[in-house]
Amino acid sequence: MLSIQSLLFAQTKQVKTSAETGMVKIPAGDYRPFLKGKGQAKTVHIPSFFMDRHAVTNAEFLAFVKANPKWARSKVAGLFADGNYLSHWAGDFKIGNPAIDNSPVVNVSWFAADAYAKWKGKRLPTLREWEYAAQANPVNLKKGQKLTTFILDWYSRPSKPVLPNVESTFKNIYGVYDLHGLVWEWVYDFNSIITGGDSRAGGTLDPNFFCAAGSLNAVNKEDYASFMRFAFRESLKANYTIRNLGFRCVKDGH
Numbered sequence: 233m234l235s236i237q238s239l240l241f242a243q244t245k246q247v248k249t250s251a252e253t254g255m256v257k258i259p260a261g262d263y264r265p266f267l268k269g270k271g272q273a274k275t276v277h278i279p280s281f282f283m284d285r286h287a288v289t290n291a292e293f294l295a296f297v298k299a300n301p302k303w304a305r306s307k308v309a310g311l312f313a314d315g316n317y318l319s320h321w322a323g324d325f326k327i328g329n330p331a332i333d334n335s336p337v338v339n340v341s342w343f344a345a346d347a348y349a350k351w352k353g354k355r356l357p358t359l360r361e362w363e364y365a366a367q368a369n370p371v372n373l374k375k376g377q378k379l380t381t382f383i384l385d386w387y388s389r390p391s392k393p394v395l396p397n398v399e400s401t402f403k404n405i406y407g408v409y410d411l412h413g414l415v416w417e418w419v420y421d422f423n424s425i426i427t428g429g430d431s432r433a434g435g436t437l438d439p440n441f442f443c444a445a446g447s448l449n450a451v452n453k454e455d456y457a458s459f460m461r462f463a464f465r466e467s468l469k470a471n472y473t474i475r476n477l478g479f480r481c482v483k484d485g486h
Contacts, residue, residue: 254284255282256282258406258408258485260485262277263277263278263363263364276360281483282482282483282485283406283481284482287337287417287480288336288348288478289336290333290335297325298325303347308344311471312341312344313340317344318339319475332394334397336398337479339473339475339477340473342422342471343471354482355483361419362419365404368404368408369404384457387457391415391475415477416464416478418479423465423468
């Protein structure tokens with residue numbers, strides 16, 4: 233029997249794109265996982281891959297919806313996206329506010345993000361690939377500002393009603409923009425770390441995640457920013473849509 237993901241892939245039109253178009257190459261290297269599993273090595277080798285320079289924008293996602301009308305707001309099944317799906321758009325095929333055309337698309341489910349990536353001949357990044365790229369040093373933060381301070385300051389602020397354009401925060405040494413500071417981002421295996429129950433309904437992160445740090449074998453128990461990201465991912469379900477959650481795509485390297 234075909235999986236839900238296989239059915240979506242078979243039913244979604246695909247277009248071929250060059251790995252280099254709008255993407256940058258992330259070199260191979262070693263990643264030290266934030267959570268160390270039993271018997272797991274301290275570091276994991278990450279092969280090189282290509283990553284989108286910025287998150288997928290509203291305009292880019294609109295092109296996908298027009299080419300694949302079953303992903304229009306009024307047509308998508310609740311199994312694949314909740315009632316908030318693309319709620320900030322004016323209609324099925326109309327964004328409505330030109331100011332957000334180049335802002336990251338949000339209110340999209342994992343299923344929709346995965347379908348978009350496959351339509352582009354790409355895929356969603358794995359958790360390890362995203363974290364590996366996101367830990368790279370910034371090149372254009374304010375003088376003297378530390379990346380950890382920048383991330384925690386962003387986490388502490390409510391999302392803006394109108395999100396800024398992509399490439400409006402810092403870029404890292406690989407040339408990737410906005411991995412922190414603009415929106416949270418889906419990863420392919422977002423639910424690979426299971427720590428507790430659904431925490432979104434209550435509007436807060438699961439407190440058990442934080443007090444269970446010892447049993448979870450966090451490599452650095454003082455890395456609060458990583459705790460926040462892993463707890464947020466653990467609170468998600470694949471059909472959730474959230475006003476500050478978007479995505480970007482990757483492609484295998486050569």
